[in-house]
Amino acid sequence: PHPPPLHQHSHGLWEPCESHQRCLNEKLLFSMLHGFFLGLCIGVHYFVSKEFFLAFPSIQQPKLFRLRGHVWSHLWEGLRWSLWSLCYFYPAFFLLGSYPRNLLTQLFDLHLRHGDSGAVVHLSSLAGLMDAVLLLQVALLGAVQHTLWALGLRLFRIFHTEAVRFPVVATFSGETPRLLVTALNAKNTPLLNYLGYLDLYQLSLHSVQRRKQVYSLDQSGQPAVWRDISKASLELISSMVTRLGGDLSVPTSTPLPPPSSSYSLSSPATSTSRGWPEVPRPSPPVVTRRHMYDEQARLWTHCPQGVQAALGPKPPQPRQSVASILLSKAKGLLLKLSQLPHTAAQSLKRKPFFAYFLSELPDTHNQELFRDCRLQVWAVSSLSELAASSYAEDTYGVVQRTLPSIFTTLIILSQALDKHVKVPLSSSKSTRNVRVALETNGKYAVKAAVQTALHRLGTTFSKELRSLHLCDEHLFYLKMVCFSVPLKETR
Helix, strand or coil: CCCCCHHHEECEEEEHHHEEEEEEEEEHHHHHHHHHHHHHHHHHHHCCCCCCCCCCCCCCCCHHHHHCHHHHHHHHHHHHHHHHHHHHHHHHHHHHHHHHHHHHHHHHEEECCCCCCCCCCCCCCCHHCCCCCHHHHHHHHHHHHHHHHHHHHCCCCCCCCCCCCCCCCCCCCCHHCHHHHHHHCCCCCCCHHHHHHHHHHHHHHCCCCHHHHHHHCCCCCHHHHHHHHHHHHHHHHHHHHHHHCCCCCCCCCCCCCCCCCCCCCCCCCEEECCCCCCCCCCCCCCCCHHHHHHHHHHHCCCCHHHHHHHHHHCCCCCCHHHHHHHHHHHHHHHHHHCCCCHHHHHHHHHHHHHHHHHCCCCCCHHHHHCCCCHHHHHHHHHHHHHHHHHHHHCCCCCCCCHHHHHHHHHHHHHHHHHCCCCCCCCCCCHHHHHHHHHHHHHHHHHHHHHHHHHHHHHCCCCCCCCCCCCCCCHHHHHHHHCCCCCCCCCC
């Protein structure tokens, strides 16, 4: 048999019809417009709901199990999204469907298919939309579209949030860029930095063998691994203290005694009874009449004629071309236009009605401070776990020198958090809402991690707290956080 003529084949948006003409395939156009509408709704929901953030799971599972548990939920959600979009797309196509149909028929010289009675049946009419087969087809296509998009997004998250095991100690020289310390210091690569602190958190909890590598010494007898890890973690915690407005300086328990009468400025090695080296006071600078004249000359805004004549004529100013003048005026105009929205917003803020919508909420600044604090939570938990485990696993005592810095930094961070964190009362909200707020809000997660870390360290080193040379204020605060820690005075 001979193949059908070329004009009888379907070419997507058009299909062969009577008298060797090309007719518009309105059902395919309907399906394509619905797919575009559903994709637009999904994209808007993606950005409004802030689904572009990556949430790192606390419990790591294989990829297959993490994906298999969401297949049916994504199928059901895709069907629900498809039916929801059809509820809005059908009225929109009934009102505006004639515009894309007429545009395509004019651009590609297409015709509309006639019904059995010879009249043209438009799909944008009530008779054309009452098609159960078309409804079922579009609903299933929308469900498949949303399911494929959701599964792709789920695979993207699973792949990027999967824990990566970085080597702690380099066996060969080529492994240095892949070390854990390199990932902790990768500030310019946020994903690598997150994976590094996640691996450090998993290391501190579950891996005894890798913890021994952290407490080990290098060939020169220095604790290089622990020094680099603790330095990176303490710097990250200190940056949050600075962001919260905390003071990293250690308060002194008692004031320093005044210098004695035999104190001499020419002996910089002289020290007080507490061992603090005395710094010689710098002598005040000698101010002469010449300096006063020079300072006054800098502050002059008008030069007398006699002085101007003595100084000589002014150098000639270079002439500006017309192009440079126009360019400067254009830059000034662009600057004013760029400041126009800010000026309009400031003028509208003076009116109470618009100020209610344009002004920031009272808790906006507080939420901005704790917007991204997962790294700090992992750093605090990892440091406390490693320091507590060193009590039984640290053979060389590499953690002892950094214990005062860890205690001091965590206590200062906890004091800074006390000014920003207010735990919600259970009487005003239900228990479920309070639990959700504690899990979703970052400031409560940081506060809980710091208090847990201080309680863990205080309980582990309860007998050695006085030998760490902490100030009395920090010891008192640590006693309040973990009240079960006995603080005995050494005699």
